[in-house]
Amino acid sequence: MNPKADFHFDKDQKWQQELSKLRTILLDCQLTEELKWGVPCYTYRKSNVVLVHVFKEYCALLFIKGALLQYFDSANRECAGGASDSVYQYTTDS
Numbered sequence: 001m002n003p004k005a006d007f008h009f010d011k012d013q014k015w016q017q018e019l020s021k022l023r024t025i026l027l028d029c030q031l032t033e034e035l036k037w038g039v040p041c042y043t044y045r046k047s048n049v050v051l052v053h054v055f056k057e058y059c060a061l062l063f064i065k066g067a068l069l070q071y072f073d074s075a076n077r078e079c080a081g082g083a084s085d086s087v088y089q090y091t092t093d094s
Helices: 003-010 016-028
Strands: 032-036 039-044 047-054 059-063 078-080 082-090
Touching: 003 016, 003 032, 003 039, 016 032, 016 039, 016 047, 016 059
Parallel strands: none
Antiparallel strands: 032 039, 039 047, 047 059, 059 082, 078 082
């Protein structure tokens, strides 16, 4: 865990429990936690892999090159920002 990212997970917010679980999963994958662009960013060998974001209606994992992932169901993937980015949204219905 990176203490610089703690504030993002410790503040009282709607998705606090889900964010804590996502953080645990990402750290268990041997990714390095950093703070980039004001949000937690997880890297592997100094390359950005995924960002964690909170929105009003959902929290999300934003995979930097998510379009290259083979394990995403196309119904759960949407491009965001660029053709190679993908967002996986977590809502109370997910």
